[in-house]
Amino acid sequence: EDQVTQSPEALRLQEGESSSLNCSYTVSGLRGLFWYRQDPGKGPEFLFTLYSAGEEKEKERLKATLTKKESFLHITAPKPEDSATYLCAVQVGGGADGLTFGKGTHLIIQP
């Protein structure tokens, strides 16, 4: 069975304090790994897609990396507006398969 595990469940940081969120996965035939950000009362907002081990993507203060077993979302010098729940999801097999999501990391950035 495909599994996606995110850690930590919750993380509280001071503004400017860099850290990393982890997403480990056990799947067969990974087609893509996705990172989303979800704010309270909103749907997930797409951030990145990673396709193969060694790949990296960056956007502002966020950088996502991928290995054969896990992905990291690195947050550099975060600001309070980066507070959100960050979700990791994988797509396996055929293109019509739904995404399998982890439970997310609830990130709070304190001013």
Added chain:
Amino acid sequence: KAGVTQTPRYLIKTRGQQVTLSCSPISGHRSVSWYQQTPGQGLQFLFEYFSETQRNKGNFPGRFSGRQFSNSRSEMNVSTLELGDSALYLCASSWTGEGSQPQHFGDGTRLSIL
């Protein structure tokens, strides 16, 4: 460019009733997927539609059904509602659903069962 639109945003129903939720995808997107989000289980895949055909289905009972229209708009129906159906129902769209195209989500319909 307009995003994925879901209506209504909130619904309150009682056990045994049925409900229909609506989703309009991003213009040009032809694949629509539905997900259920709960605090305990997180986001779980319900089903995916493309060209009015259901191509894949998650592990949910037959009370959950959907359809897609020729303009790619989609509806989801839940019959004989149970307390455990209380959740945020999210719709996501992508161009064709093939490969690893990112899915773009709406803000969901919050369904509460009394």
